[in-house]
Amino acid sequence: MPVPLPTDSARSNLFARFAERVTAWSGSTLVFCMALGTVLTWALTGPMFHYSETWQLVINTGTTIVTFLMVFLIQRAQNKDSLVLHLKLNELLAAHKGASNRLINAQDFSENEIHLLHRYFDVLAEMARKDHDLGRTHSVEEAEDNHVAKKQAHHKPR
Known part of the structure; x- marks a missing residue:
């Protein structure tokens, strides 16, 4: 409403x-x-x-x-x-x-959507920790692009 x-x-x-x-x-x-x-x-x-x-x-x-x-x-x-x-x-x-921009009006998300995003940002925090650079930022889109690139590189024939 x-x-x-x-x-x-x-x-x-x-x-x-x-x-x-x-x-x-x-x-x-x-x-x-x-x-x-x-x-x-x-x-x-x-x-x-x-x-x-x-x-x-x-x-x-x-x-x-x-x-x-x-x-x-x-x-x-x-x-x-x-x-x-x-x-x-x-x-x-x-x-x-x-x-x-998908986080605009996040207060209107369902609890399930909020928990899903929270888990996603946990993954991003873990990525930053593994990079040994907690100051480096990843947006949701950057992380998705990185994931697609890694997936494509992993599935390329050698």
């Missing part, structure tokens, strides 16, 4: 702006200190409330609600960051002459 492209109206979306601000705010030192202060205040009031079940329920309920809501905001931010990272990598792949 294709992801809809962002538009000017999406950028002005009230929730998008809210989520960005809350995510940035929640990661600040001030918010950490406020949360720490809340927990310390709660802990210090324990003797006053005789460490009752209600006293325990207050912190449990509060932290559960905050955690539940923050999970969704953090996931939204991570999804956006991940998409931006993929776009940047896709741009680099598309711009680099020697890079394999």
Whole structure:
């Protein structure tokens, strides 16, 4: 299912702006200190409330609600960051002459395709190790060309 492209109206979306601000705010030192202060205040009031079940329920309920809501905001931010990272990598792949274009949008590959490519790159890493030159690079296409050339040379009559 294709992801809809962002538009000017999406950028002005009230929730998008809210989520960005809350995510940035929640990661600040001030918010950490406020949360720490809340927990310390709660802990210090324990003797006053005789460490009752209600006293325990207050912190449990509060932290559960905050955690539940923050999970969704953090996931939204991570999804956006991940998409931006993929776009940047896709741009680099598309711009680099020697890079394999088949890896553009690799995040959309199936797990089997990803494992297949991972095994293939393991083979390329092994080739580089055997060359005793880990700095030497092989693109997928170069490796395929090398493989075809070796196969042809191996099957030539002597």
